[in-house]
Amino acid sequence: METSMSVLVCGAGPTGLVTAIELARRGIDVRIVDAAPEPSQLSKAAVLWRRSLEVLHPSVPVERFTAHGRPVHGIQFEADGSVLQEIDFGVNRGKFPHGLLIPQNRTEAVLTQALFDCGVQVERGMAVKDFSVSRKHVDVCFSDGQRRQFSWLIGADGAHSTVRKCLGVTFPGVAIDRRWLLADLELADSGPEDRIRMFLAPAGLLGLFPYGKRVWRVIADAGPIDPEIPRRDPTGEEMFHMLCSRSGLDWKLTKVHWLSEFRINERQVDRYCHGRVILAGDAAHIHSPAGGQGMNTSIQDAVNLSWKLAMVEKEQASMALLETYQSERHPVGAAVLQGSGRMLRIMMNQNPLIRFFRRRILPYIVGLAPIRKEAVNRLSEVDVEYCEGPLAQNERDRWIGRRCPDVPWGDDGVSIYDLFKGTGCTVIRLGSGARDESMWGRVISAAGPDAIAIDAVDSEGKITEEARPFARSLAVDSGTIVIVRPDYYFGPVSSDIDGILSWFTALKHL
Numbered sequence: 001m002e003t004s005m006s007v008l009v010c011g012a013g014p015t016g017l018v019t020a021i022e023l024a025r026r027g028i029d030v031r032i033v034d035a036a037p038e039p040s041q042l043s044k045a046a047v048l049w050r051r052s053l054e055v056l057h058p059s060v061p062v063e064r065f066t067a068h069g070r071p072v073h074g075i076q077f078e079a080d081g082s083v084l085q086e087i088d089f090g091v092n093r094g095k096f097p098h099g100l101l102i103p104q105n106r107t108e109a110v111l112t113q114a115l116f117d118c119g120v121q122v123e124r125g126m127a128v129k130d131f132s133v134s135r136k137h138v139d140v141c142f143s144d145g146q147r148r149q150f151s152w153l154i155g156a157d158g159a160h161s162t163v164r165k166c167l168g169v170t171f172p173g174v175a176i177d178r179r180w181l182l183a184d185l186e187l188a189d190s191g192p193e194d195r196i197r198m199f200l201a202p203a204g205l206l207g208l209f210p211y212g213k214r215v216w217r218v219i220a221d222a223g224p225i226d227p228e229i230p231r232r233d234p235t236g237e238e239m240f241h242m243l244c245s246r247s248g249l250d251w252k253l254t255k256v257h258w259l260s261e262f263r264i265n266e267r268q269v270d271r272y273c274h275g276r277v278i279l280a281g282d283a284a285h286i287h288s289p290a291g292g293q294g295m296n297t298s299i300q301d302a303v304n305l306s307w308k309l310a311m312v313e314k315e316q317a318s319m320a321l322l323e324t325y326q327s328e329r330h331p332v333g334a335a336v337l338q339g340s341g342r343m344l345r346i347m348m349n350q351n352p353l354i355r356f357f358r359r360r361i362l363p364y365i366v367g368l369a370p371i372r373k374e375a376v377n378r379l380s381e382v383d384v385e386y387c388e389g390p391l392a393q394n395e396r397d398r399w400i401g402r403r404c405p406d407v408p409w410g411d412d413g414v415s416i417y418d419l420f421k422g423t424g425c426t427v428i429r430l431g432s433g434a435r436d437e438s439m440w441g442r443v444i445s446a447a448g449p450d451a452i453a454i455d456a457v458d459s460e461g462k463i464t465e466e467a468r469p470f471a472r473s474l475a476v477d478s479g480t481i482v483i484v485r486p487d488y489y490f491g492p493v494s495s496d497i498d499g500i501l502s503w504f505t506a507l508k509h510l
Contacts, residue, residue: 007030009031009032018306045289046211049292050096050099058420070211072100074196079200129143152278158283159265178222179222179223181242182261183236183260184256187215201245206221207220268287278305280302311508389401391503408470419452424452427451428456440481456470481497
C-alpha cells in the first residue's frame with residue numbers, strides 16, 4: 001500500500017470541487033477522483049444563489065461566474081398567456097446578485113480551473129471500489145486495483161454514492177411517483193431573459209429558466225408514472241408542444257440542445273459524519289428541484305466542512321469540531337428537503353381546490369411585501385444561520401451564528417467580502433475601547449496563525465470612515481470586536497474580550 005495522504009475527495013461535481021479547493025488553499029494535501037472519464041457537458045442545476053456566491057468569493061471570485069451567467073431579477077407566475085404575479089428580487093445594493101443563472105457544467109468548469117490554480121487536478125476514470133476504516137486512517141481500494149491510505153475520505157459522489165453504500169448507511173426517504181421532463185431549448189423572440197417564468201397550467205407546472213443568448217432551461221411535470229411505459233427521454237417536438245400549450249403563448253423553436261427525463265427523490269441520511277468518512281452534498285441529501293437549492297445547499301456543505309476539517313488535520317482543533325458540521329448542516333438539509341417538497345406538492349396537486357389556490361390565491365400571497373422578502377431571502381439562502389449550534393452558545397450575542405452581510409467597505413465598490421483573504425477567522429476591531437492593545441493582541445493570537453486581523457481604528461480611536469457602513473449594519477458601538485468565521489458567519493460580536501477568548505478556546509477544544 002502506498003504512503004498516506006491527508007484527504008481523498010470522491011466525486012468531482014460542485015460539492016467535491018469546492019471541498020478540494022477549500023482544503024487545498026488551506027495547505028491540506030488533497031486528492032480528488034471521479035468515475036466519469038470526462039466532465040459532463042450536461043447541465044443539471046441552473047442557478048447559483050447569492051449565499052453560494054458569497055461563500056465562494058474569497059477562493060473563487062464572483063466575476064469568474066458572472067462572466068458565464070446572467071443575473072436573475074425575479075420570478076413571474078403566468079397562466080393563459082398573462083402574468084398573474086411577479087416576485088421582484090429588488091434593487092441589488094451589494095456586490096453579489098440575488099441569483100445567477102448559469103448552467104452547472106459551466107459552474108463546474110470554473111471550479112475545476114480554480115482547483116487547478118491551487119495545484120490539484122481531478123483524476124478522471126478513477127472510482128472508489130471499497131475501503132476500510134481504522135482509528136487513524138481510511139484504506140481505499142480504487143477501480144484500477146491501486147490501494148492507498150488516507151487520513152480522511154469525503155463522499156461527494158452524488159445521489160448514488162458508492163461511499164455511502166460502502167458505509168452501509170441507509171438513505172431514508174421517498175420517491176415521487178411522477179415523471180418530469182427537462183430540456184434546453186433555443187427560442188426566437190422569447191421575451192425578457194432576466195427572470196424565471198413559471199406557468200401554472202391545468203395540465204401541470206412548466207418552468208422556464210433563461211441562460212441567455214435565447215437559450216432556456218425548460219422543466220415540466222409530465223404527470224404520474226405509468227409502470228407499463230418504459231422510461232424514455234422526451235422529443236424536441238413533445239417539449240415544444242408542452243411549452244406552447246401550457247404557456248398559452250406562441251414560440252419559435254430554433255434549436256434543441258438537450259432533452260432528458262428524471263424522477264424526484266426526497267432523502268437524507270441520519271448522520272453526515274462516520275468517523276473518518278464524511279458525506280456531503282447529494283451523497284447526504286437529495287430533494288425536489290423546486291427553488292433550485294440542491295447544488296447551492298451542497299456547495300455550502302462543502303464550505304462548512306472544509307475549514308473545520310483543515311483545522312482538525314492541522315491539529316488546531318479536536319475531531320469534535322467535525323460534529324458541528326453535522327449539527328449545523330443537517331438541519332439546513334432537512335429544512336430544504338421539507339420546504340422544496342411542500343412547494344412541489346402544491347404545484348403537482350390536481351385537486352380543483354388546490355388548483356384554484358395555486359392560480360388565484362398563491363400569486364396574491366407571494367405578492368405581499370413581507371412574504372416576497374421572505375421568499376427572496378429563502379431562495380438566495382441568506383436566511384441560513386447557525387444560532388443554535390455548539391459554536392453559538394452565547395444568548396447575549398445577537399449576531400453569533402448569523403450570516404455576515406454583504407455591505408460596502410468604503411465607497412469605492414469594495415465589499416466586506418473582498419477583505420476575507422485569509423483561510424482562518426477574520427478579526428475586526430471597530431474603534432478602540434477594547435481595554436488596551438495587549439488585549440487586542442491576545443485576541444489576534446487566539447485566532448491562530450491563519451487568521452486575518454483588520455484594525456478599523458482611526459487616529460482618534462474611533463471607527464474608521466470606511467468601516468462605518470459595516471458597523472452600522474451591526475448596530476454596534478466603537479470598541480466592538482467582530483469575529484467572522486472562515487465560512488463567513490459571525491463568531492462573537494462583542495467588547496467582552498474574555499468571552500471572545502473563551503469562544504476561541506471552545507472552537508479548538510470542543
